Amino acid sequence: MMQKPFAITLDVGSSLANKTGSWRVERPVYVDRMPPCNDGCPAGENIQGWLYHAEEGDYEAAWRGLVEDNPLPAICGRVCYHPCETACNRAKLDEAVGIHGVERFLGDRAISQGWHVTVDRPPSGKRVLVVGSGPTGLSAAYHLALLGHAVTIYEAAPAPGGMMRYGIPKYRLPRDVLDAEIEAICSLGIRLELEHPVGDVVEEMQDGSYDAVFLALGAQLSKRAYIPAADSARILDALSFLASSEDGEPPRVGRRVVVYGGGNTAMDSARTAQRLGATEAVVVYRRTRAQMPAHPVEVEETLAEGVKMTWLSTISRVEDGKIVIEKMVLDETGFPQPTGEFETLEADTVVLALGQDTDMSAIAHMGDMSVRDGVLQVDDDMMTGHPGIFAGGDMVPAERTVTIGIGHGKKAAHSIDAWLRGERHATVARHELATFDRLNTWYYSDAPKTVQPELEGIRRRSTFDEVVGGLEADNALFEARRCLSCGNCFECDNCFGVCPDNAVVKLGPGLRYSFDYDYCKGCGMCVTECPCGAIVMEPERV
Amino acid sequence: MDDQQVKFYQVGSFAVGNRLLDGGKHTVQADRARSNSLTSGHRACQGCGEALGARYALDAAMRATEGRLIAANATGCLEVFSTPYPETSWQIPWLHSLFGNAPAIATGMAAALKVKGRSDIRVVSQAGDGGTVDIGFGCLSGMFERNDDVLFICYDNEAYMNTGVQRSGATPPAARTATTEAVGAEPGNVFGQGKNMPLLAVAHEIPYVATATVAELHDLERKVEKAMSFRGARYIHILVPCPLGWGSATSDTVRLARLACETGVFPLFEAENGEITATSKIRHQVPVEEYLRPQGRYKHLFTPTPRPEILKKIQQLADRNIARFGLLAGSDEAELVGAEGS
Structure with a gap:
């Protein structure tokens, strides 16, 4: 057979x-292909990559993927302006994937579950000094430590975090979250010296026999504007105003507070003033709403809390209990021009939020440093004119956000690592962008974005509780699964x-x-x- | 994992597989151990919809019968490209019939199995649209009438492709074929002729009739599986785009099948014992032009002189399907075909 x-x-x-x-x-x-979210992330996160794990509910693997690039996910999930979501292809289908919500969920989960990273590299024997413990300095310290270097951070303030602590109000970034992520970084064997201002970088470098230095001083000086003011007028600068509501006595602001400026700091100042007891906060900005440098999300949230905004106005003088503003018009080039029309606003306190500068005194004497337009010039490797001294964050030319600082810290860490070996850090060629027209979206079913529960507007105004709530395990999974996995x-x-x-x-x-x-x-x-x-x-x- | 979560996953249940689903909810095609009833090395053209449809349908039938399946196959593309002597691409027991008698051959197989008491072994008979609606129609009608225990599958590519794209009774109006040239006042195939084979099958009041396409794999597999749960005569009509005969890109086969459904040109429905029991709703409705434009057989509707009046007539046919079968979401009160004859 x-x-x-x-x-x-x-x-x-x-x-x-x-x-x-x-x-x-x-x-x-x-x-x-390069997914647009990854392409847009200033911290260089592989967002599509970690969402892939989150989709399976393997949150730890997702978090591990995330912290390969960014050691501060719980913070970034709260304060980053998420350019990833602006770039997200899903926005063309229904709404962008709520990446920041998932990131925050993963960061919070890591804190509550005690997940931590370990240094796998053998010690390199090299010592690196990081000046400043803001997001930029912390990111650099974290990546340098993972690369096997002995890292010391000098911080001038009594607590670490830089602008994350002294600039971003608690209702946007609770301090227990900030402390937990900083502590996780420091637990990699990084030495943190608080209240250690740096007077002369070269001296500090020699004294501590450091092989390289990373400067992340931030931009801590409030810009001033000359405004004629009565002696009794109460004028504060935004940074000290925000910082003093962080530690010590909260300032007394009176009933009516006017904030001068149109950036994120101005928004935070107005919202903080209302939380400190002001019955009315007014933002005065010389251009239009569309031209405000503040992120639209922040403007939205600020307006939702009842802050009023007076656009196309400058403050001409401050008198006792009131200010005089002049109306402006935009000329053909979009620049505001005075009209000669004046108005009076009641104001017990005026907060100036007109931008920030870096205190460059630590490097002022060095001939090989180049400061232009108030910022320190660095090369493609983030190295200053002085060999072995690198810089990043708010003190170098770039947009000033937490996430850009984190990206600078990572990039500088790899450049420093290469420089210590006498090499240059080789950048990997980017994949071609995964554009929307390359997707076959018929296969993706429709899914609305999970709306993060927001506290009642009225409650926000009276407390420093966090404004935006987080995702829970099942809706984080849902949100992650909305990812289209563009190009991968x-x-x-x-x-x-x-x-x-x-x-x-x-x-x-x-x-x-x-x-x-x-x-x-x-x-x-x-x-x-x-x-x-x-x-x-x-x-x-x- | 509940249904809600599955629905909102990246590709819901539309893609072939889904790494987040447990195995029981996968399509047959997502399984590495699928039977590949029609295996590699066959000589179908690049992007052949029929080769794809045959594997989809037979693999599903193989799973439903736990591998106990015999196929009879009419002459046509499917037979020619799969079995040039001495090679075969079939990994199931398979018999080639004449062009017109595949239903009768299958009837004989079913009768023989009955005599031998092998009710576990099931019979499939398959043909192209020519072998079904024209040449094999008499045998098929007889098989339906006798209610023989056979699943007959028609792979409809809307013309005699194997012999050089001649018109069949399933060729749609205005389409150019070798025998309906794009010339004269009414170029291409004439309006008002041809047969609606799925509805003819419904009219035989056999246990089960369904239409499907190669663009809706989950739907196709479900219908094949359901067909195998019945005894008696069953009919599945699968639309299989043909890059050669339709003058379309080889990469567009599945896309065109999808557009045929989304325009209403090809309605997806099921019928049991002469009554229409279910229709698939259109997810994103599009005008017929989107379906016609990528196909060379309709090129004369766009160049050198646009023929909007013909497009309009085709749109009317699609709209009629939409109304007749209730293809839009929320239109459950459709004017069903079963009622028409009564």
Whole structure:
């Protein structure tokens, strides 16, 4: 009896002998593209990558992926202006994925579960000094420590955190969260010296025999403007106003507070003033709402708390209990011009939030440092004109945000590491951007964004409780699963399914797929039907 | 994992697989151990919808019958490209019939199995649209009438593709084929002719009739599985775009099948014992032009002179399907076909 499968009688050859791959003129190739969120993240996070783990509910793996780039997820999930979400392709379908909500959830989870990272590298024997313990300095210290270097942070203030502590109010960033993430960084063996102002960098470098220095001094000096004022007028600068509501006696602000300026600090000052008892806070800004440098989200939240805004106005003088403002108009170039029209506003206190400068006294005497427009110039490796001294954050030319500082810290840490070995840090070429037109969105079902529960507006005005609530485990999972995984395979099996020639090999969980070029005829159906655009056709080599 | 969470996952339940679902909810095609009833090395054109549809349907039938399946296959593309002597691409017991008698051959197989008391072994008969709606129609109607225990699957690519794209009774109006050239005042296939085979099958009042496409894998597999749960004559009509005959890009096969549904050109429905029992709703409705424009067989509707009046007539046919089968969400009060004949 012949050994044949059921009901098979004839000896036949299989068509597997016919290698149809020879028909092909183009071949499909799997690629990874740069998701727009990753492309937009100033801290260089692999957002799509950590969301992939969060989608499975493996929050620890997601957090570990996250902190490879950013050691402050609980903080960033709260205070970052999330350019990732602005770039998110899903916004073109319904609404952007609430990345910051998931990031914050992961950061909070790590704190409550006690997840921590460890240094795997052997000690390099090199000593690096980081000046400043704001987000930039902390990020640099963290990455330098992971690279095996002995790191010391000098901080002038009595507590670490820089602007995260003395500039960002508690209702946006609770201090227990700040303390927990700073402590986790310091537990990597980093020495933190508080109340250690640096008078002369070169001297400190020699005294402590440091091999390299990273300057992250921030921008701590409030810009001033000359405003004629009566002697009895109460004028404060925004930074000291915010800092003094952090430690010590909260300032007495009176009933009506006018904040002068249109940036994030102005918004924070107005919201803080209301929490300190002011019945009315008014923001006076010389241009229009659209031109305000404050992030739209912050403007929105500030208005929602009942803060009034007077656009196109400058303060001409401050008198006892009131201010005189002049109306402005925009000229053709969009610059505000005076109109000669004046108005009076009641004001018990005026808070000036007109921008910040860096105190450069620690490097003022050094001939090889170049300061232009109030900021320190650095090269592509974040190194100053002085070999071995690097700088980043608010004191170098860039937009001033926590996340940009964190990105600077990471980049500088890798540059310092390379410099200590006498090399230059090699940057990896970026993948091509995963644009919306490369997605096949038919496969994505509709899902509305999880709205973070917000405290009642009235409650916000009276307390320093956190304004925006966090996600819970199940809605964080839901939010993570809204990710489209742009440009990166997430193993949906579409290519494996739609190939009419069985020429896609499924390699198993986490291993993705490969093409069997013996049989692939190059029809390109897998490319068209890949939801996330992770396959391209390339001309066959002849 | 509850349904709500699955629904909101990146690709919901529309993609072939989903790494977050447990195995029982995967499609057959997502399984590495799928039977690959039609395996590699076959000689179908690049991007062949029929090769894809046949594997989808037979793999699902193989799972439903735990591998106890015999197929009869009419002459046509599917037969020609899968079995040039001495090779075969079939990994199931498979028999080639004449062009017109695949239903009768299957009837014989079912009768023989009955005599042998092998009710566990099931029979599938398959053909293209020519072998079904034209040449094999008499045998098929007989098989339906006798209610033989056979699942008949028609892979509809809307013309005789194997012999060089001649018109069949399933060719849609205005389409260019080798026998309906794009010339004259009414170019392409004429309006008002041809047969609606799925509705003819419904009219036979057989236990189960369904339509499907290669763009809706979950739907297709569910219908095949459901068909195998019935005894008696069953009919599934699968739309399988043909890059060669339709003049479309080889990469667009699944996309065109999807557009055929989303325009209303090809309604997806199920019927049991002569009554329509379910229709699939359109997710994102689009005008027929989006479906027609990528196809070379409709090129004469756009160049050199645009023919909006013909597009309008095709749109009217699609709109009629939408109303007739209730294809839009919320339109459950559709004017169902079963009622029409009574």
